[in-house]
Amino acid sequence: MTIQEILNTYWNHDTFRPMQEDIIQSVLLGHDTLALLPTGGGKSVCFQVPAMAKEGICIVVSPLIALMKDQVENLKEKGIEAVAIVSGMGKREVDMALDNCIYGAVKFLYLSPERLLSELVRERIKYMKVNLIAVDEAHCISQWGYDFRPSYLHIADLRELHPDVTVLALTATATAEVRIDIQEKLQFKKGIVFQKSFERKNISYVVQYEENKFRKMLDVATGVKGSGIVYVRSRRECAEIAKFYNDNGIKADYYHAGLTPDERSKKQESWKNNKTRIIVATNAFGMGIDKPDVRFVIHKDVPESLEAYYQEAGRAGRDEKKAYAVLLYNNADKARQHKIFELNFPAVDEIKLVYHCLSNYYKVAYGAGAGISFDLDLGGFCAQYKLDVIKTLNALKFLEQDEYLAFNESVFLPSRFRFEVFNEQLYNFQIQNQGWDAFIKTLLRSYGGAFENYVRLKEFDIARRANMSVQQVIEGLKQLQEYNVLSYLPQNDQPQVTYLKPRQHPNNVYINKQYIEQRKATYLKKMETVFAYCTNKKCRSQLLLTYFDEPNSDKCGICDVCLEEKRKLNASEVFDDITNEIAELLSNSPMDIDSLVTSIKNGIEKERLDTIRLLLDAGKIKFNGEKYYL
Known part of the structure; x- marks a missing residue:
């Protein structure tokens, strides 16, 4: 079948979206390819179609476990064999899945990146007839990116196992620095880059300094018709703000990773079908959701990076109709962000303490534990050892970077x-x-x-x-x-910790301090860039596009800054027109205030009175107590 026939047969589409066909042809010609497509731009088709056109199996690496499982289910519904191997699966289950990839009819093997650390997985991949390696969320491979995952660095191991297989890297957001880094880390051979402009002409970006954020969130929902997303930082706020909307007569619900999979699915479907108008969510919401008619996205809190903001705001207006991305901030946000910054980077001793507390918690002996996975009740663990939850989460990520542990937050596996x-x-x-x-x-x-x-x-x-x-x-x-x-x-919805090597003695636990300092500098730079975006009085679209290395873009004309400029320009023009009218009217004869105001044709009454007052203060016209004259 041709790629057009594959698209029509399995996806029921007659034509590709912009750039999809070019990316697919590049892959089929054997070129390592980096594709930057906006959220909702149809990234999965770019690797699924060429993989179907070639004999063999496509390996897809992705950190988004929920999205992997959705794609596997969607492929199976189309009659295409696919499997996902994620944390939490038993050794025998993994073994059988890998066997099916070697000897069965499986076309797609989805892997979470930490699975590439497993000797079993790497050994079995050697014997697979691989036709393509697809790397989703490819920005995760770059330490300059906003969402660096150390386990992504092992994707290069696949190239050693299958040196002649083409690699397709996909992401929605990447700066020039990150684009170069992706190609280097994935060992591209004369790589080709496809990049759609980051410009979203139908989105009006609005940033407002606001002390009363609740009132403003209500104003937006009242003033803009249609469905919306409100992003917040904490799970507690999700429920609180959803209740606030409902109390004010607006149908809203909340969504976060702490809900059961069934609850999440029901809330998501209700919102997608417009039974719920607004979904209030943490950043756990949105991946893989392609609802075209979202009219507004509100960020109640300042995001950690412009990449994250652009991706989340970009869930608005995918139908190309007018939509709004509203970011609210105030002085308290900066203090809150600096507090989060401190918690994100625990000291080396604190990281080592978490490692040893964890080993004691699981009763893992020195020299034991390699390859074993454990469910983690994070709240219970932190309470038992009197540890801060956020610091502990980040300590686990640094232990993952140094390959002592692999950590997955809340992986749902059905029975x-x-x-x-x-x-x-x-x-x-x-x-x-x-x-x-x-x-x-x-x-x-x-x-x-x-x-x-x-x-x-x-x-x-x-x-x-x-x-x-x-x-x-x-x-x-x-x-x-x-x-x-x-x-x-049985089903499992717990975070998981996997020991990648036997438990080490305290003297043998080495934490890369230099790496932590690099991450701190990158995080701080991104945080400061977000606040600069909030306070800069330049076209919002131009600021975002310049950040993503499109420095010569035109003003959007529809963001809050552009609209304010237009309003001031219009006010200046109206003032000049009213001034000319007043001069002409008073050159004939003096007039009282009522006659003067009603005789002026330009502007509204307030603008006419303001102009008269300004001209009087400047001495351009005079008043004798009854009438105005030149």
Whole structure:
């Protein structure tokens, strides 16, 4: 099939979006390619179509686990075999998935970057017929980027395993410095860069200094019709602000990573279908959501970088109709950002303390633990050892950088099961154990493919079909596991820590202080750039485009700065017109205030009275107590 036929057959589109076809052709010609496409620009098609056009399997590296799982489900619905290997999966489950990639019909293998640290994964990738390596969110590979992930540096290992395979790197935001860094870190051979302009002509960027942010958020929602997103920093604020909107007659809901997957899905769908008008969310919301008719995005708090701001604000107006991106700030924001800055960079001793407390918490002996994953109750752990939660989170990230641990925040894995016996053996078990017959038949009717692979399982559905309680279903699955009939992996929605090497003695834990200082400098620079954006009285679009290395752009004409300039220009023109009229009227004869004001044709009454007052103060006209004259 041609790439057009693949697009039509699997994605039901007749034509590609701008730049997609050029990127695909570049990949098919074997060129290492970097593609910068805005959020919602159809990045996934750029690697999925060429991978379908070639024999073999495409490896996709992405840090967005929820998005990976969505894409795997979407591909399966199209009849395309895909698997995702993420943290939290058991060794046997990973083993089987990798086997299917080597010997089965799998076309797409999605990997979280830390999985590339696994010797098992690297060894098995050697034997795969890889046709393309796709790196999503490629800015994560650069320490100059706003979201650097140390595990991304291991993507280059894939190039050593498959030196002749083309690499496609994709991101929505990257400065010139980051673009160069991506190509170097991924060892591009004569790389080609496709970049769509970062300009969004339909978005009016507005920045307002505002002490009463709640009132302003209500004003925006009242003044702008249609659906919106309000981004906030904390989970507590999500619920608080959603309640504030609802109390004022505006249908709103909240969203953050602490909700269950079902809750998140329901809230998301309600908003996408316009049953909920406004979603109040942390930055956990938005990835992979392509709602075209978002009319406004409000940032209640100052974001950490212009990259993050541009990406989140860019969720407005994807239908190319007028939309607003509103950023609210005040003096308290700067103090809050500096406090967050301090918490983001714990001292070396604090990082080492977290490592040893964690090892004691899991009862990991010195020299043991390599390759083992543990669920992490972050709140409970910090309470037990009297640690600050934010500092601890950041300490884990620095321990990941130095490859002692891999840390994943809240990875949701649904329940899975697989039969451990052949069909005939299962049938014999049912005959010999009549009490289990109905339950096993329900499993067989509900889920296909469970003899070959682990399949997703919903305990609630089984309970309904088997006329049992959910708890009885769980106990039944555990019992069958004890009989070695099946393997049952209950759902998990906990952050996870994986030991990448055996537990080290305190004297052998080396934390790269120079790296921490580099990250601090990068973070501080980005933070200061955001505040400069807030306070600078230059066209907002020009400021953003200059940051993304498009320095010669035109003024947008629709941001708050451009509109203020227009208003002042108009006011100056109106003043001149009224002044000329007054001079002409009074040159004929003196006039009282009512006659003068009603005789002027230009401006509104306030502008006419203001002009008369200014001319009087300047001595250009005179007043004798009754009438005005020249």
